[in-house]
Amino acid sequence: MSTFDERNLLPETLPGKPMHLAKDWFDKTCEKKWQPNPNAMTLSTVDNKNTPSSRIVLCKYFVPDPGYIVFFTNYNSRKGKEIRENPEVSLVFHWDNIGRQARIKGRAIYSPSSESDKYFASRNRGSQISAWGSNQSQTILSRNDLIKQMNDKLNEYDSPGTQNEKEIPRPPHWGGIRVWAHEIELWMDGENRVHDRARWTRKLEINKDNSFSVSKWTGTRLQP
Ligand SMILES: Cc1cc2nc3c(=O)[nH]c(=O)nc-3n(C[C@H](O)[C@H](O)[C@H](O)COP(=O)(O)O)c2cc1C
DSSP: OOSOOOTTOOOSSOOSOHHHHHHHHHHHHHHHTOSSOTTEEEEEEEOTTSOEEEEEEEOOEEETTTTEEEEEEETTSHHHHHHHHOOEEEEEEEEGGGTEEEEEEEEEEEOOHHHHHHHHHHSOHHHHHHHHHOOTTOOOSOHHHHHHHHHHHHHHHBOTTSSOBOOOOOOTTEEEEEEEEEEEEEEEOOGGGOOEEEEEEOOEEEOTTSOEEEOOOEEEEEOO
16 A cells, blocks of 8 residues: 545635535535435434434435525424424435535424425425325324325315315425534545544524524544
């Protein structure tokens, strides 16, 4: 082995806008279709007994400035309940095909209803019905019971045997959650496991309209 390969790593002087860099990686993987769900991310929440739980959700908006990420879900789900108990959450993207990882810690807050309405209206009818038909994270006796529950909802909005389709409103318990980042760590795969890592932090202060005022990012390199 002569020297370590320094191709394609983070710039020597760390950029002041790490969310923009992560967004470039996100856009590139989405555009190139390098993996089936490049917008999939692991969301971890912590309940009121300090027990963590993680699951995959899809990032629907990545907004580098002022710096939040939006996913959509059922507010009555386990994650919804845990976020109400403790809005501190973490997110991880793993873009395997380009050897990159982005870890984000942030504060979760409901999207404005205009954002949730707009996104819900863009979903196909089947997905709109299933937002009504599934009490996400609740138990159900059987798959058949679930299908019946869905069909009952379908019949409420589509008159059986006719072409009449009513507009489906957004369920009040379903919508967006914005995760306002206060920490981001970017990781790039390096040769011989000499990866490149850097972590940035900033302060968030909540405003009256449930947005946040943000300070500048401060970044530092980490050993792999
Ligand atoms: C690829 C993939 C994408 C998913 N996207 C979402 C999503 O955007 N929103 C959501 O609520 N659940 C999504 N899920 C399901 C969640 O992982 C999870 O099962 C569900 O939200 C219930 O989680 P909870 O009981 O912890 O609230 C997705 C699962 C996978 C595998």
